[in-house]
Structure formats: structure tokens, C-alpha cells
Amino acid sequence: MTRATIHVQIPRPCGEAWEAMTPTTQGRHCAACQHTVTDFTQRTDAEILALLRQAAGGRVCGRFRAEQLDRALVHAPAAAPRWRAWVLAAAALWGLLPTAARSQELRSTHSGGPVPAGGGRTADLTEQLPNAAVSGNPDVSSDTTRKMPPGGTMAPLYLQHISGRVIEAHSGETMPGVTVRVAGTTVGVSTNADGYYELDAPVGGTLLFSSIGYTNREQPISAASEGKININMSLNEQALSGIVVTTYVRPWYSPRGLWYSIRSLPRRLTGRW
Structure with a gap:
């Protein structure tokens, strides 16, 4: 319908x-x-x-x-019929069988040695960043693992633990459920029931604050912030x-109406009803 x-x-x-x-x-x-x-x-x-x-x-x-x-x-x-989910699951499982067999063949053929391109084992080079202070701030450190391309170089990335509170500009009330995200990444959190948030973000990056019905805010991250960033958000005037x-x-047609129109077309053309 x-x-x-x-x-x-x-x-x-x-x-x-x-x-x-x-x-x-x-x-x-x-x-x-x-x-x-x-x-x-x-x-x-x-x-x-x-x-x-x-x-x-x-x-x-x-x-x-x-x-x-x-x-x-x-x-x-509308919820999909249960039989459709079973059919899709069976099709996905059937498609994985040749891949699993090929993977097992490669492991048995190249066990202990290099695997050809497209065969599965890849180099995963990582660089462990040591704890380091930034601009004399001992609280700014990083102990995260970053991906480094083979043969490449990587500039140091210093993470700072950021915490703060989001306040409604007009009423002064705290704002729960505000999305706080590091610009250019998928890293983010939401403020709790009291409007507080905390996350690790790179020094020199930008925090994005967004909430439906309110104007988005951007806040640069600097070592001078000392890990505290409080934000006031204003209602969107639109x-x-x-x-x-x-x-x-109403749609210009319905499946039932379209069927009757096609069915009655010969009678309309011949004038016989």
C-alpha cells in the first residue's frame, strides 16, 4: 500500500x-x-x-x-521479512567459502615465508610515541600507538587530555547530549547528564561542538588551555x-489503481465495457 x-x-x-x-x-x-x-x-x-x-x-x-x-x-x-535475512546470511556464508579455502591454501604453501601480494599477511609497522611534555606542561603527554607507512617518516603527535563543560548561553543550564568531536576524525564523545565531557585530542587540532537546534562551535586546542575547555552554546535563530x-x-498512483488502469485500457480503446 x-x-x-x-x-x-x-x-x-x-x-x-x-x-x-x-x-x-x-x-x-x-x-x-x-x-x-x-x-x-x-x-x-x-x-x-x-x-x-x-x-x-x-x-x-x-x-x-x-x-x-x-x-x-x-x-x-517496514521491517524486512525474516526469510530475507536468512537468505542474505546464507548467501554471505556461501561467498566466504572460496575465500576461506584460498586463505588456507596460501598458509599451507607459504608457511614461515613471505606471502605473495594479495595473499593475506601484510607488514604492520607502528611507532610507539614516548611520553613527552609540551611547552613545559608535564600533563601533556602521549602513550598512544600510531600507524607509520613503510619507509616513511612521521611528525610527533602530542595528545592532551581535554575536559570541560557545555553551558546553554541564555539560561546558564548545562547541556547533556552535546556531540564533541575532533575535527577531521571520527574521535568524539557526548556530554553527560551534567554537561561534562572528556577525551584525548592532539595539540594544535580543533574541537567541534554540535547539538541539534544550536549553532555549532569550534575551539582550537592549544597547550595554553591546560586541558580545560568550557563552551557556551546559543540557540540557532533559524x-x-x-x-x-x-x-x-496523496501519490499520483497506487499499485492497485495502476493495475486497474492497465486492465481497463483495451476496453477504453474499443469502447466495450
Whole structure:
């Protein structure tokens, strides 16, 4: 069955500031309209659709990011049949059998000696960085292992243990769930319930702070920071609050309707019904 697409719109954004509203369990209470404004900025499309269905056509006041509006919300994917998972697992296992046999053949043929290219054993050269102080700071050290290409050279990398707290700029409240990531890497953590975080990051790098509904922050890492970096984050001004209007867009066809159209085509052409 083809689903109708749902678009969310806020034709008349609320003029009240989100920061001035009273926090509640569902969002914030607006004193001007005496309604609770639900915060949808951190919700997925599937979660938004579920909450709108729970409202059952009633009035909903919500706060959305600009990119969440005026587009089709994506429904949660339907669960795949169990038999399909079994078929995929069997196919993957069948594809691994020749590879395992070839690997065993190479090990038996080249045991104790070099293995030809593409045969499996590769050199894994590593460089263990000694503990070293940076700019007279004994706390800045590194005992991590880094990959070094064969025959190559590597500049020293000094890691610093960084900790701090993320605060909401307007209210002064701590911010849990903020993503803290080292720029250019996949290394990152999230702030805890009290807004604290800690991680190891290279001196000279940059920390990226991001949270849905807030403006991203960047903070360079220097030895002068002494391992403490506290950040204030401000709300993204592009977030809109107001009465939610949902628009249902029916698809131009459905599988059943398309089948009947094709089936009735000869009768339409001949005029015989």
C-alpha cells in the first residue's frame, strides 16, 4: 500500500522567544497562547510522524528546525521479512567459502615465508610515541600507538587530555547530549547528564561542538588551555515555533489503481465495457 506523504508547515511563526518560555516535560509553556510548545528539533522524521498521529488531529504547537519544514517526512522503514535475512546470511556464508579455502591454501604453501601480494599477511609497522611534555606542561603527554607507512617518516603527535563543560548561553543550564568531536576524525564523545565531557585530542587540532537546534562551535586546542575547555552554546535563530499545519499529499498512483488502469485500457480503446 502506497503511503501519503506528510509535509509540516508553520504559516504563522510564534513571536515569543523560546528562551523566555517556561520549561516543561514536553517542551516549553508559552504564556502568550497558554499552550505547550513541543520541541521537535531533535526528533527524527519517524518520531515526528508518531507524535502527530498521537495528537489525532488536535492542535499542536511545535518548534522545528528550518530543514524539517516544507518537505516530505520519511516514514520508518517496514521491517524486512525474516526469510530475507536468512537468505542474505546464507548467501554471505556461501561467498566466504572460496575465500576461506584460498586463505588456507596460501598458509599451507607459504608457511614461515613471505606471502605473495594479495595473499593475506601484510607488514604492520607502528611507532610507539614516548611520553613527552609540551611547552613545559608535564600533563601533556602521549602513550598512544600510531600507524607509520613503510619507509616513511612521521611528525610527533602530542595528545592532551581535554575536559570541560557545555553551558546553554541564555539560561546558564548545562547541556547533556552535546556531540564533541575532533575535527577531521571520527574521535568524539557526548556530554553527560551534567554537561561534562572528556577525551584525548592532539595539540594544535580543533574541537567541534554540535547539538541539534544550536549553532555549532569550534575551539582550537592549544597547550595554553591546560586541558580545560568550557563552551557556551546559543540557540540557532533559524528554529521556528508556532502552530503546526500538516499537509497530506496523496501519490499520483497506487499499485492497485495502476493495475486497474492497465486492465481497463483495451476496453477504453474499443469502447466495450
